[in-house]
Amino acid sequence: MDIPDTPAVPVEALTALLDGRWAHIREEARKRMAERGLPDTADLTTEQYRAVVFEEMRALAESGYPTTGFAPEYGGAGDPGGSLTAFEMLGFGDLSVMVKAGVQWGLFGGAIEALGTKAHHDAHLRAMMSMDLPGSYAMTEVGHGSDVQNLRTTATFDGDGFVISTPDESARKEYIGNAARDGKLAVVFAQLIVGGERHGVHALLVPLRDEDGAVLPGVRIEDCGPKAGLNGVDNGRIWFDDVRVPRGALLDRYGSVDADGTYHSPIEGDGKRFFTMLGTLIRGRISVAGAAGSAAKKALAIAVRYGERRTQFEHPDTGAEIVVLDYLAHQRKLLPALATSYALHFAQEEMVSALHDLPEDADRRELESRAAGIKAVGTWHTTRTVQACREACGGAGYLMENQLPRIKADTDVFTTFEGDNTVLLQLVAKGLLTGYQQHIGERGMALFIADQFVETVIERTAARGLIERLVNAVTPRDEETDLLDRGWHIKVFEDREKHVLDTLARRLRRAADPDTDAFEVFNDAQDHALRAARVHIDRIVLEAFVAAIERAPSPLLNRVCDLYALANIEQDLDWFLGHGRFTTARAKAVTGAVNALCRALRPHASSLVEAFAIPDRLIAAPIALGDNHTTVSAARVMGSHGKGESGKAVAR
Structure with missing residues (x-):
């Protein structure tokens, strides 16, 4: 192409x-x-x-x-x-x-x-x-991480206040930030017990240390010790040995206890109340997704800058050494990841605006699902991208001074904190299936899908109209459609999402049979559920990119969006081939188009990473800060003769 x-x-x-x-x-x-x-x-x-x-x-x-x-x-x-x-x-x-x-x-x-x-x-x-009051957020327990609803720490009302207890070792609070060194007060999530009756998980304020920093009686804290990264954060373990706190320690917006032991809540049902409470804390997942995106951008900026300067092997015709970013293999490592970073950036921006504009009493379920999915997809993208950038910088990328090992170590845990990514995608799938079940019986699959594609939280009427026009303009014969046709990209993403969700729902329908083990039915389809969630988020990210280009039309961003879409499709070619969506020739053409787009974007690689506008003092990697720095760094890696022990250059 x-x-x-x-x-x-x-x-x-x-x-x-x-x-x-x-x-x-x-x-x-x-x-x-x-x-x-x-x-x-x-x-x-x-x-x-x-x-x-x-x-x-x-x-x-x-x-x-x-x-x-x-x-x-x-x-x-x-x-x-x-x-x-x-x-x-x-x-x-x-x-x-x-x-x-x-x-x-x-x-x-x-x-x-x-x-x-x-x-x-x-x-x-x-x-x-x-910062006069450093604090901790004590939710996770060693026995219950993702399963917050079944935490075992208890807060028992005794007439004067609450007694906070760690009933067994599985209930100790684990991996609590700010706990090992600095925290004076903790928001502790515990099962609320009043008059012998349980009211589900609630949050209470529990002092950890006095003004001099001494741990208070009844509180035991243990340092989690060195971690693979993020060792500037003092993670700790906490046990509570019948620690008494006053009645006012209960954070009581959604549940309160009178002096006589009467429990009140504006929300009926422990489950609904629990999910409402957690829904108010949606910012955590949005925050992690955004910060992970920044780390990936920084890694890409370092790797692309280095790839623009580092040379390797002579050109057979000119004799000049070839800049490594001119190699297609090198472009393949970095440019699809760069395109995905752009796509996720616009999806993140859209999500932040949605939360900012959302009325306080609005239904947040669709936004909560979106935040969970983008956090999962975005942090996995960061993990893969930082590794690709490290490899693209060879031996130089392994030096701590060039930042990539530190970024790699510090971001690795992003895939499992603020929600394990696999669990988060299951939450997304559950939300999709709930909507499916509510609509499919009376309205049919076509109308359900139409409802799914009308944004319930994020108002993008103009962009939605554009997307529908693009899809409607696509020829019915896929083989005749230009691979760079934006309507075709959207149609392919939508068709994949519709098919995966429909077949997942049909697989799970057996769970309603009286003689069927519902857990086994779902467990057997878990991989299918994760795929449904993933392709749903992929479609949302693509549409966010399309909406951004609509706001500021740009041929260059159109090409970046092309690369995001086709690289995503290429990664899933086994599905498209296995489900008869593509012929073998079409699949090969997709790979050829990704190669062509990498070559077309090669001259713009520097501009695309410089647009992140990361200050050099934050880049801080000698290999990314100019020729003098690069020469010094390369000399350190390769030795005085510029060769490793094998006689070949160590740095890429």
């Missing part, structure tokens, strides 16, 4: 589109983070690293960073979308600082604000924002 030359786009114009609605927040973050740079933590002990991160937190608090999302009456700006965007930008810096900020102001502070009432807000929000 021959693709015409694509006109260049000024980097500033790309940055303006990427910065979007909260451009001022992004610019403020770049300025603030560039002034401080990355903390030098390479040779520090774990305790020293934690102390540095704590000071970085103090500096963030003094800068006003944490106030963005909280209510104005407590000194905040009341801008939740701005807060999520500011957190996303922290992903360009030291990721221990980012995670500790997420624990302090996102989870701990967010829980007090979302689950508490005015008394809790008055007592704690200002001190929480200023």
Whole structure:
């Protein structure tokens, strides 16, 4: 396939589109983070690293960073979308600082604000924002991570207040950020027991340490110790030995207990109340997805810069050494990942805007599902991309000074915190199946799918109209359609989603039979459920990219979107071939088109990563900061003769 030359786009114009609605927040973050740079933590002990991160937190608090999302009456700006965007930008810096900020102001502070009432807000929000009150978010237990509804820690009302207990070893709080060193107060999730009756999981404020930092009686804390990454975060284990807290310690927006032991809740049913409580904390997953995206962008910026400078082997005709990014294999490593980063960026931006604009009393289920899915897909993308970037930089990419090993270690856990990705995709699949079951009997599959494709939370009427026009314009004969036809891309993604969901629903229908083990039926179809969730999110991400291009038409971004769509299809060619969607010739043509798009985007690779506008003080990798740095770094890797022991260059 021959693709015409694509006109260049000024980097500033790309940055303006990427910065979007909260451009001022992004610019403020770049300025603030560039002034401080990355903390030098390479040779520090774990305790020293934690102390540095704590000071970085103090500096963030003094800068006003944490106030963005909280209510104005407590000194905040009341801008939740701005807060999520500011957190996303922290992903360009030291990721221990980012995670500790997420624990302090996102989870701990967010829980007090979302689950508490005015008394809790008055007592704690200002001190929480200023870092005078470091806190923890104690949800996960060693025996119950994803299964939060069945946590075993108990909070028993005894007439004066609540007694917090860890009944057995499986109920100890595990991997709790801010617990091992700094936390003074924790939001503890426990089974609420009043008058012998259980009311499900609720959150209470439980002191951990006194003003001098000494652990309080009845509280036991153990350091989790060194981790594969993020060692600036003080993760700890917590046990509660009948710790008494006052009645006002209960965060009582959704459940309260009178002095006489009467329980009240505005929501009937423990299950519904539980999911409403967790739904108010949706920001955590959106935050992780955004920060993971920033880490992937930083890795790509380092690898593309290095790939533009590093040469390897002579050209057979000219004798000049070839820049490694001119090799198709190298382009294949980096450019589809770069295209996916762009696609996920626009999906993230759309999701942040949706949460920001959502009325407080609105149904959040569709947005919660979307946040779960994009968090899963986005963090897996980061894990793969950082590894590809490390390999693309060869031996140089293995040096700590070039940041990639640190990014790799620090982001690896993103796939399992704030929700294990596999579990999150099952939640997405469950939501799709619930909608299917509600509609299919009375309305039929076609109308159900139409409903699914009408956004219930995110208003994109103009983009939806565009998408429908593009799909309707596609010729019925796929083999005759241009592989770069955007309508064909959307049609293929939609058709895949419809087919996977329909066949999944038919497989699970057996679970309703009286003699059938419902668990075994679902367990046997679990891989199918995960695929349904994944292709649903893929379609959402593609449509977000299409909507972004509609706002700011660009031939270059059209090509990037082409690469995202076709690379996604190529990864799933076994499904398309196995289900008769493509002929063998069409499948080969898709691979040829991906190669052609990589070649077409090669001249624009630098512009596409520079558009992220990551300050050099945050890039901080010698191989990505100019020829002098590259020469020094290469010499360190290859030795005085530029060769490894085998006589071949070690660095790529």
